[in-house]
Amino acid sequence: MISIEHLTKRYGTRTVVSDVSFSCPPGTVTGFLGPNGAGKSTTLRSLVGLTRPTSGTATIGGRAVRDLPSPGRQVGVLLDAGAQHSGRTGREVLTLGALVLGVDAGRVDEALGQVGLAGRPAGTRVGSYSLGMRQRLGLAAALLGDPEVLVLDEPANGLDPEGIWWMRGLLRGFADRGGTVLLSSHLLREVEAVADQLVVIAGGRIAAQGSKVELLGRRGTVVRGPDRAVLERALRTAAIAVSPGDDDALVADADPLAVGQAAAAAGAVLTELRPAGGEGLEELFRALTGSPDGATLQAVAA
Known part of the structure; x- marks a missing residue:
């Protein structure tokens, strides 16, 4: 279980994370989303012990990571796939990791x-790896100790569509076996495909959190x-609240039958009438963070 409670981090007079609270139960994948500079990385670094919070707590299994008896064997972490020695081979990188963690050398090839x-x-030096291969190696290092929890920051960067599909299956399988995954990513459609619950942060504060079904x-x-x-006048006359939708559509705060009846009573012609929803995580993200386009997010389909 990952538990973050009232986490705040200040650098001087600047507050980068403010009173952030959420939890990630075993057997789930939690998508942690927000625009650049929203506080995602600071929150993750606080969770894994790389940044000391100003106030609040971030624990795994009820303990701070620094208090776990063997952190690397309980928590697998991938925050920066580029932080690997370019002169070593992939096997050498993991062999060194196995020695540090005290796991059997056979885990390296596994x-x-x-x-x-x-x-x-x-057997190839990491310096000649593509970004996608470095991501795979970083994930292998996170999995090396057979942990119960994975904390991953942008693990799909550099992966091709087949690699993204593979990672989706790997993370889903890990959670389905009882593991806990906290995943930060800009690939919104991938998060939507794999996550059970979502946490959206904006301006250092939680903008929304809940199950995927609840939020979408x-x-x-x-x-x-x-x-x-x-059409808008007909709906308002029938005491139905409306708001702008995509393009020239309206979103009415009523079920389709009531909307259709109000339009018919006013003689308004309809070209579309359907339940709202299905727009997905991109629309939710834009609505909560004010992100207008791909400048702060990527919606990449597998």
């Missing part, structure tokens, strides 16, 4: 095979017609 780096890539299951009705003004 982990390399688990991430698709067995054979020739294992929007209420209301999307309605569209050739004359938007006439």
